[in-house]
Amino acid sequence: MKPYVSILMVTSVDGRLHPSRFTSSPDGTRRDWSTQYEKVHASLRADAWLVGRVTMAEMSKAAAHAPSKPAAVRRPIHVAKTDAATFAVALDRSGKIHFERGEVSGDHVIVLLGKDVPDSHLAELAADGVSYVVAEKSDIDLSSMLDVLAREFGIKHLVVEGGAATNGTLLAAGLVDELRVLVAPAVDGGENVQGIVAYGDGLAGRVRMQFKSVDALDHGVVQLCYSVLPAET
Numbered sequence: 082m083k084p085y086v087s088i089l090m091v092t093s094v095d096g097r098l099h100p101s102r103f104t105s106s107p108d109g110t111r112r113d114w115s116t117q118y119e120k121v122h123a124s125l126r127a128d129a130w131l132v133g134r135v136t137m138a139e140m141s142k143a144a145a146h147a148p149s150k151p152a153a154v155r156r157p158i159h160v161a162k163t164d165a166a167t168f169a170v171a172l173d174r175s176g177k178i179h180f181e182r183g184e185v186s187g188d189h190v191i192v193l194l195g196k197d198v199p200d201s202h203l204a205e206l207a208a209d210g211v212s213y214v215v216a217e218k219s220d221i222d223l224s225s226m227l228d229v230l231a232r233e234f235g236i237k238h239l240v241v242e243g244g245a246a247t248n249g250t251l252l253a254a255g256l257v258d259e260l261r262v263l264v265a266p267a268v269d270g271g272e273n274v275q276g277i278v279a280y281g282d283g284l285a286g287r288v289r290m291q292f293k294s295v296d297a298l299d300h301g302v303v304q305l306c307y308s309v310l311p312a313e314t
């Protein structure tokens with residue numbers, strides 16, 4: 082059974098993705114809004130968070146360093162740490178992200194990869210103490226990946242933390258249970274700037290949102306929470 086999946090994002094009033102572009106406010110700073118985000122993240126007490134390749138590459142900037150000698154690698158699953166309690170999961174279809182160690186922000190790293198990832202990359206991940214799961218096909222079947230995260234790693238609550246493409250693909254696949262948006266007192270206003278969800282020509286007819294709650298947090302931030310329901314059949 083898949084974990085419970087929440088999406089958690091901070092956004093401007095006009096729904097944009099990049100806090101570095103937001104207007105300023107007398108209510109607080111970008112750092113204050115980021116602190117509110119971290120507080121909500123901690124309050125969810127989830128055992129894992131997941132981000133897309135672009136977002137994880139902003140957190141892990143190591144260069145490629147595959148072992149010089151060919152090494153035997155395990156497929157499809159390599160568990161590098163059996164006693165981890167919290168996990169940082171990355172969607173990285175073709176193995177573009179490199180890690181210095183098996184942890185990001187104190188959480189054990191699991192990388193979800195497509196079938197065509199080379200053995201040299203898997204050997205590098207294993208040598209760095211990173212766990213991984215290789216999909217059966219080039220395209221990652223997210224539903225079965227979430228089942229694997231629950232079964233093999235014991236993950237019960239997964240918080241998806243962007244970016245837009247990752248949120249979009251999980252919503253389109255019907256795998257998200259709730260959407261939490263922290264709206265900062267700011268606008269972006271730029272044309273052609275990413276919003277917090279992106280999926281092809283849109284998600285209309287694929288999912289529905291149902292209002293759950295609204296909370297005023299500190300520094301002018303408003304938390305909106307919605308249940309995510311399947312589209313009407």
Ligand SMILES: NC(=O)c1ccc[n+]([C@@H]2O[C@H](COP(=O)([O-])OP(=O)(O)OC[C@H]3O[C@@H](n4cnc5c(N)ncnc54)[C@H](OP(=O)(O)O)[C@@H]3O)[C@@H](O)[C@H]2O)c1
Nearest residue numbers: 090091098133134135136174221242243244245246247250
């Ligand atoms: N405001 C916030 O709260 C917040 C939170 C997180 C991130 N961000 C920002 O969001 C930006 C990145 O967003 P983004 O939409 O460009 O990128 P992203 O979602 O971080 O990563 C997208 C990539 O992840 C991989 N991916 C996503 N879905 C997949 C699937 N179903 N199967 C296989 N691979 C999949 C693909 O990698 P490949 O291209 O390698 O196939 C895809 O190009 C960053 O600038 C970051 O700072 C903002």
